[in-house]
Amino acid sequence: MSFPVSLNTEIWAGKGRLLAAASALAVAASLCSAAMAPVRAQDAQGLTADLAGHVNPNSELLLEASEVTYDFDNDQIIATGDVQVYYDGNTVQAHRIVFDRKSQQLRALGNVIFIEASGNVVRTEEMTLSEDFSEGFARALQIDTTKRTRFLAEKARREGDNVTTIENGVYTVYTKPTNPPNKPPLWRVRAEKIVHNQQEKIIRFENAAFEVYGKPIAWLPFLSMPDPSIKRKSGFLMPYGLVSDKLGYGVTVPYYWALSPHYDMTTTLTPMTKQGLFGDVEYRHRFEAGQVSVSAAGLFQAQPSQFSTPRADDRWRGAVSSSASFSLGKDWTLGWNVTYKSDRAFFRDYSFASFGDNGETSEIFLEGNTDRNALSVRAYAFQLSQEDYEDSDFDANGFSPVGSSLQDKQPLVLPVIDYDYVFADPILAGELSLAANFTSLTRDETDAFSIDGGTTAKFRGVDGTFSRLSLKGDWRRTFIDPLGQSFTPFAYMRGDLFFLASPDADVTALAGETFVGRAMPAIGLEYRYPIIATFDGGNQILEPVAQVVARPDEQRIGELPNDDAQSIVFDTTTLFDYDKFSGFDRAEGGTRLNVGLNYKLQLDSGYYLSGLFGRSYHLAGENSYATPDILGATADSGLAGDLSDYVGSLYLDTQYGVKLGAQARLDKDDFSVNRLQAQASAIYGPVVSSLAYAFLGAQPDVGIDEPREELLGAATLRLEENWRMFGSMRYDLQNSNIVQDGLGVGYDDEGFSLSVSFSEDRSRNDGDSVNRMLYFRVGLRTIGNTQVSSGILN
Structure with a gap:
């Protein structure tokens, strides 16, 4: 016999577990049979509290159903009609739920959905659960x-x-x-x-x-x-294969060790048919204040004669690397990134190493930063991947690069200290900032070359130890008049002290001098007048800019080392720099006027256009860019004359997937292009593409007799919902040959990814005219990724 308890019944079992709910339902059913009256949820809750005081008070159950009945004959509670049971974070939904008081089991029937507290969802037509789920x-x-x-x-x-x-x-x-x-x-x-x-x-x-x-x-x-x-879980990761004419056939088998919540390790073994067993290990440790990793890879080559590059035919080859970053306090960080490799070509020949980058620069650093000041201390060492020169035309007065090692000419830089400070309070109603730099480097061998068969030597660096301390104070203040014109007077004072240990007498004029001082004061004014015009659909800004800097001549040009100011790029990004040298070893002198016209257009539809065009004038004193130093890096900079080249830039963003940008330097006499960089990217329908163009005119003063012109393009085409094709090409327009190219096809969805690609590279200086690579990759979400790469050399 069974009795209906209530329609739209909601029973809250405040003491938890299904046993409590069953007791409440039983009492409710008894009352119902006597009085034939619905049992309110509040009454059931009170009865549950009286009859189930022994149940865990931390668990609670809520039952909702269209109808609940109690079967006296079978001692069962039956809930029907959109039944939902909530218990301890779990939820059961079904058309019908039967609770058997004898077996203490719950049976759900009809479109059952069980949502666990963890978030997992179980769907079935029938499910049996214990009373505590x-x-x-x-x-x-x-x-x-x-x-x-x-x-x-x-x-x-x-x-x-x-x-x-x-x-x-x-x-x-x-x-x-x-x-x-x-x-x-x-x-x-x-x-x-x-x-x-x-x-x-x-x-x-x-x-x-x-x-x-x-x-x-x-x-x-x-x-x-x-x-x-x-x-994180210990176990084997997905292996991947490789095929190479120098390495043979191989398979990489990685194993991940989850040693602790704070540290882990990955070990990898790669047996190869031609070169033997390659080992790779990476250890990672995370601390409360930072993290550190240590990696090592290498092998004893079975067939070293397969490689033609110097030292690549050694039997033992390998590399070690470590990186770290530690917080020493609120504002201080200590770290390093150090790599040592047995030879320059190791990472190219064994690119599947876990830390397979060039590893050319190693550094150790300590830095601190606050809102208004910063201090960094760094040390650098360099290990090249570039091969040595083989062109005898670059011989230079006994410093021939032919047959000598470029690696021996790399300096050890220890330390480089930079400090910057901006005063919080105005000084003379303007902003005052201080900057300091101390750099010391040691080079064992002079790095020299010649562009005319040895007649004229140029020096990237000189043997010995060179140290320099630079201090600079910079002040500026901006005035804006009622017309909107902006006037910014500024001044700076810079001083440098050089310490020279055993300089080469054949290179500089500093033989016998140990300490050399240099000072550079400057004053100037910058003028801007933004003219804003608003029209229906947007606005535009036309802004003329003029900047004049007055200072004495640069001192001792060509007599001091130049290691950090060798790159001179004159374009709109440096047009209004007070000093256009890239580092501290050179200090621009003389009086100079920089002028330009800035234009911006903003449309309500989202289009944005900006451009800048200008040039620089040398007004008085000695032109620092016309007087070469021991490297001669400034001769073709576009700044050597009293009238500089013209520089311009343009940027366009359509807000609809198309972006364009360009930087150009035009000859001061005939507007011919001396330097041009342009890039464009576009997304249109299924196509994502990018195109870049670079042109650099001949620079005979630095040994570049012919212009250099290249085009680089890449595109991806979406074929179907998950299929895509992709390709790229780097083309040398001057010599009419393809430098690099690649083509591939890929498939990607939420559980699977696959790609096959083929690439060619003709830019490596390792004795092979073309390096070809076939790459195959498969990825399965939650299981892992695998890949096969094949190197085919021509």
């Missing part, structure tokens, strides 16, 4: 995890609130709700048994098969993988 059983179910992975099972059992065992199951991934809901996954793993241990965070597959488009392609007698909800 910790154990359960179901047939023909689907489990969706929070990481968008999916289990499909013939039947599944959950035990101990921990282990879920799936029989005749399938593991795969699924797409976001915004994607086509019926789109089948490209891959899946089918197994006789899948065991998901939530405590150990691991999934085990027994007698499994890997399927693609529903067809098995690989049998896996035993497979285990970390739970997708975790990021």
Whole structure:
């Protein structure tokens, strides 16, 4: 016999567990049979509190249903009609739920949805759960995890609130709700048994098969993988293969060691048919105040004669690297990034090393920053990847680069100290800032070359130890008049002190001098007058700019080393710099006027256009750019004459996927192009593309007799929803040849990615005219990535 308790019943079991709810329902049913009156939720809650005082008070249960009845004969509570049970973070939804008081089990029937506290969602037609939801059983179910992975099972059992065992199951991934809901996954793993241990965070597959488009392609007698909800778990990572005429056939097998929540390690072994066993290890440790990593890779080459580059034919080859960053306090950071390799070509020949970059610059640093001041202390060492010169035309007065090592000419820079400070309070109603730099470097061998067969030597660096201390104070103040004109007077004072240890007497005029001082005071004024015009649909700004800087001549040009001011790029980004040298070793002198016209256009539709055009005038004193130093880097800078070249820039953003930018330097006499850089990017429909163009005119004073002109393009074409084609090309217009090119095809969705690409490189100076690479990559979300690369040399 059974009695209906109530329609639209809501019972809140304030003391938790289903036993409490069952007791309340039983009492409610008894009252209902006597008085035939609905039981209010408040009454059921009170009865539950009286009859279930022994239940865990920390758990609560809420039952909602259209109708709840109590079957006296079978001692069962039956809820029907859009039933929902909430308990301890779990939710069960079903058309009908039956609670058997004798077995203490809950059975849900009809479109059952079980949402675990962890967020996993189980869907089935019938499910049996224990009274505390910790154990359960179901047939023909689907489990969706929070990481968008999916289990499909013939039947599944959950035990101990921990282990879920799936029989005749399938593991795969699924797409976001915004994607086509019926789109089948490209891959899946089918197994006789899948065991998901939530405590150990691991999934085990027994007698499994890997399927693609529903067809098995690989049998896996035993497979285990970390739970997708975790990021760190010891185990093998996906291997990948390689094919190379110098290395042979090989396969890379990585193993990840989750040693602790604070440190881990990855070890990798790569056996190769031609070169033997390649080993690679990377250790990472995270501290409360920072982190550090140490990596090492190398091998004993079985066939070193396969390589033609110097030292690449050594038997032992390898590299070690370490990087770190530690917070020493609120504003201080200590760190390093150091790499040592056995030879220059190691990372090119064994590019699959875990830290396979060029590793040319190593540094150790200490830096501190606040809102108004900054201090950094750094040390640098350089280990080149560039091969030595082989052109005898670059011989230079006994400093021939031919047959000598460029590596021996690299300096050790220790230390480089930079300090910047901006005063918080105005000084003379303006802003005052201070800057200081101390640099010391040591070079064992003079770095020299010649552009005319040895007659004239040019020096990138001189042997010995050179130290320089530079101090600079900079003051400025801005006035704006009623018309909107902006006047910014400024002044700076800079002093340099050089310490020269054993300079080469054949290079500089400083033989016998140990300390050399230099000073450079300057005053100036900058004028701007932005003229704003607003029209229907947008606005535009036309702004003339003029800047004059007065100072004495630069001292001792060509007598001092120049290591950090060798790059002179004159364009609109440096047009209004007080000093256009890139470093402290040179100090611009003389009186100079810089003028330009700035234009900006902003349309309401989103289009934005900006441009700047101008030039520089040397008015008085000695032109620092006309007087060469020991390198002669300023001769073709565009600033050597009293009238400089013209410089201009243009930038366009359509806000609809098309962007254009260009920088140009035009000859002061005939407006011919001396330097031009232009780039464009566009997104139009299924096409994403970019194009860059670079031109540099001949610079005979630095040994470049012919212009250099290159075009670089790249594009990606979306073919289908998930398919794409991509390619790139770097073309030397001057010599009419392809420097680099590549072409590939790829597939990407939320669970699978694949790409195949082929590339050619003719820019490497390693004895091979063309380096070709075939690259194949496969990625499976939650399982891993694998790849095969093949190097084919011509």
